[in-house]
Amino acid sequence: MKALFPVAAAVALALAASGWFFVGTRTGQDLLLERFVAAGLDRAAAPRAEGLRVFMCGTSSPLIAPGRAQACVAVTAGDALYIVDAGTGSNDVMLLAGEPLQPLRAILLTHFHSDHIAGIADFNLASWVAGRPAPLRIAGPAGVERIAAGFNEAFALDRRYRVAHHGADLLPPELGVLEAETVAAGVILERDGLRITAFPVDHSPVEPAFGYRFDHGGRSVVVSGDTVVVEPLRAAAQDADLLLHDALSLAIVSALEAGARQAGRIRQATILRDVQDYHAAVGDLPALAASADVGMLALYHLVPAPRNFLMEQIFARDLPDDAVLTTEGMVFELPRGTDAIHVHAP
Ligand SMILES: [Zn+2]
Ligand SMILES: [Zn+2]
Structure with missing residues (x-):
C-alpha cells in the first residue's frame, strides 16, 4: 500500500x-x-442540405439574456444559405460555431425593429471577407431600401479602408455594398428547387411585417417573425415540418411588469406592459401548431429568453413535451425523403 x-x-x-x-x-x-x-479550420466546411437545415443564430429579443443573440434563423437549402433577420450578436454566434458565411445569398427581414436588423453590417463584412461571390441581398417589406442605404452609408468609410488595406482583388468593393430587394407577400424566390414564400403577420403598429416559409426537397420550415397568432400565418404553416415561432411568456413578463411597478420604475413597467400585445403568448402556440398540423413546434425570439432552469420551466409550462425552446447553436436537420427532424443541441 x-x-x-x-x-x-x-x-x-x-x-x-x-x-x-x-x-x-x-x-x-x-x-x-x-x-x-487546425481544429478551428476543420469545422469550416460548408454544410449541405438535401432537404433543409436550420441553425439558430439568435433566439432572444430586446430583453437581453447572457449568452443569447437577438433574432436570427439561418436556413441552408442545398448549398445556399439564407438568414431570416440579423439581430445583435447573431453574426458572432454563427462564426463562433464555425458556420461558414461564404454561401450566404440573402438576409430576409421580417420587419425593421432594431433586434432584427442591428447585426446586418456584421454579416455583410464577415461574408465579404469569407469570399461571398455576389453582393449581399437584403430582402424585406417596403422600407428595406432605406435599411440597406443607411448601412451602406454608415459603413462606406469602413469599406474604403478595408479595400485600401487588403486590395480590390481580395475584397472587390462592389461586393461590400448591400443590395436592397423589396418583396411583397407571395413567392419571393424559386431557385434550385428552393421556394421561399413571404406571408403577412400582425405586429401592429409595425406594418408591413412578414414571416417566411422555406420549401426544399419535400421539406418545409416556417419562420414567424414577430407576430401574434393570425390566420395568414396559420395558413402558411399548414402541414409544415417545422414551425419556428416568436413567443412571449405572459407569466414572466407580467411578473417583471408588476415588480418594476412596485419598485417605482414606471417607464420600465410601461414598456413591459406594451410588449405583451404584439407577440404570441406561449399558451396560444400549441393550438396553432395543432390546427396547422405542423410536425414540430419550436419557439424562438423568446420574450424574455430564460436565464435559468426555473425560467425555462415557467416559459414552457403551457407547452406539450415535444415542443422545443431553442438556444443559440441549436441545429434542426430535415433530410430529404423522410419525415424526420433531427435536433442537435449545442
Ligand atoms: Zn418586432
Ligand atoms: Zn423582435
Whole structure:
C-alpha cells in the first residue's frame, strides 16, 4: 500500500509537469495553438442540405439574456444559405460555431425593429471577407431600401479602408455594398428547387411585417417573425415540418411588469406592459401548431429568453413535451425523403 504513494505522486508530478509544459513554455504554447487553429479550420466546411437545415443564430429579443443573440434563423437549402433577420450578436454566434458565411445569398427581414436588423453590417463584412461571390441581398417589406442605404452609408468609410488595406482583388468593393430587394407577400424566390414564400403577420403598429416559409426537397420550415397568432400565418404553416415561432411568456413578463411597478420604475413597467400585445403568448402556440398540423413546434425570439432552469420551466409550462425552446447553436436537420427532424443541441 505504501508503495502506491510514491507512484501516485510521480504520476501527479508528471501530469503537472506536462500541463506546465503546454501552458507555461513557449514551445508548449505554440504546439497547443497549432492544434487549436487546425481544429478551428476543420469545422469550416460548408454544410449541405438535401432537404433543409436550420441553425439558430439568435433566439432572444430586446430583453437581453447572457449568452443569447437577438433574432436570427439561418436556413441552408442545398448549398445556399439564407438568414431570416440579423439581430445583435447573431453574426458572432454563427462564426463562433464555425458556420461558414461564404454561401450566404440573402438576409430576409421580417420587419425593421432594431433586434432584427442591428447585426446586418456584421454579416455583410464577415461574408465579404469569407469570399461571398455576389453582393449581399437584403430582402424585406417596403422600407428595406432605406435599411440597406443607411448601412451602406454608415459603413462606406469602413469599406474604403478595408479595400485600401487588403486590395480590390481580395475584397472587390462592389461586393461590400448591400443590395436592397423589396418583396411583397407571395413567392419571393424559386431557385434550385428552393421556394421561399413571404406571408403577412400582425405586429401592429409595425406594418408591413412578414414571416417566411422555406420549401426544399419535400421539406418545409416556417419562420414567424414577430407576430401574434393570425390566420395568414396559420395558413402558411399548414402541414409544415417545422414551425419556428416568436413567443412571449405572459407569466414572466407580467411578473417583471408588476415588480418594476412596485419598485417605482414606471417607464420600465410601461414598456413591459406594451410588449405583451404584439407577440404570441406561449399558451396560444400549441393550438396553432395543432390546427396547422405542423410536425414540430419550436419557439424562438423568446420574450424574455430564460436565464435559468426555473425560467425555462415557467416559459414552457403551457407547452406539450415535444415542443422545443431553442438556444443559440441549436441545429434542426430535415433530410430529404423522410419525415424526420433531427435536433442537435449545442
Ligand atoms: Zn418586432
Ligand atoms: Zn423582435
